[in-house]
Amino acid sequence: MTQSIHMGHGQMVDIIDLGNRHWELAFSEAGKPDYKAPPLEEIMVDVIDDGGAVHSLSVAKGSKVSTVVVTGDVERARRVRIMVLHGSHFHTREAVVPGAAPLEAKVGTIGNSVIPLGGGAEVEVTRSGPGRWLLKWHQDGVATKAISEEKIEVEAIGPKAEDYQVRQLLLMPGPDQSTLIASGKVDDATHIRVIVKDDTGTVKRSLPVL
Structure with missing residues (x-):
């Protein structure tokens, strides 16, 4: 390989x-x-x-x-x-990785991409107009309060492993307490990378987005 x-x-x-x-x-x-x-x-x-x-x-x-x-x-x-x-x-x-089967997006109950974080927690990713994703937190299938922007990092990853394909996104409060807005160059992104840091440690996930 x-x-x-x-x-x-x-x-x-x-x-x-x-x-x-x-x-x-x-x-x-x-x-x-x-x-x-x-x-x-x-x-x-x-x-x-x-x-x-x-x-x-x-x-x-x-x-x-x-x-x-x-x-x-x-x-x-x-x-x-x-x-x-x-x-x-x-x-x-x-x-x-050559020879490996491509990762598949994990899909939630309403058809959006979902990022499992472990322990029943997950983030639902929804495209919300040019340059924006909505990140909605769920715990055991129920909407819950989002992690504060200071404890999370989000990247959009483009389709090629070339210059400027890994982009740090700006985070801001969303329309409700369970949602954050991730803003940046996301329109051609194929994957999202989420890093959550809290008192229990750090969780890193990277998965395709629909």
């Missing part, structure tokens, strides 16, 4: 499945045969499983100066997310 991802500024990453919960990331740039992988602390890798749960992988030195090895829950991985530091900021890319 290999997957090439363009990280920006000519930097490419090939993903190679080594088996036994290990992937190798091979970094390259055209015309630079001695290209070196970035320092380990400048690379972050997540995988998304068939339930939309996000798992962080550990990063270690590879067998060559151009490679690193990532280890973790890759067996059920459907998508991969790579972040590499470029100067003062990270470039973030997401892509489908």
Whole structure:
């Protein structure tokens, strides 16, 4: 299994499945045969499983100066997310894992996308005009008070693993206490990533949107 991802500024990453919960990331740039992988602390890798749960992988030195090895829950991985530091900021890319069946949107009772958060909690995602999603919280199927904007991060993820496809959204109160508005470049988005932080910990989910 290999997957090439363009990280920006000519930097490419090939993903190679080594088996036994290990992937190798091979970094390259055209015309630079001695290209070196970035320092380990400048690379972050997540995988998304068939339930939309996000798992962080550990990063270690590879067998060559151009490679690193990532280890973790890759067996059920459907998508991969790579972040590499470029100067003062990270470039973030997401892509489908080759050979894996595409993730399917989870659909609620009224036909909208639903993001399960565990423990009976879920977020219903509804498109609400250009550049907006409505995020409605439910607990055990009943509308409940939304998480405050300070405890949640939401991203819209576009259809290609290229520049500007991972977009942080602005959150604001919605029309009722169970709903938040997520505003930004969402109109061509194929996936949504939700991170909820509360007193019990952090929950990360990434799933397709209808």
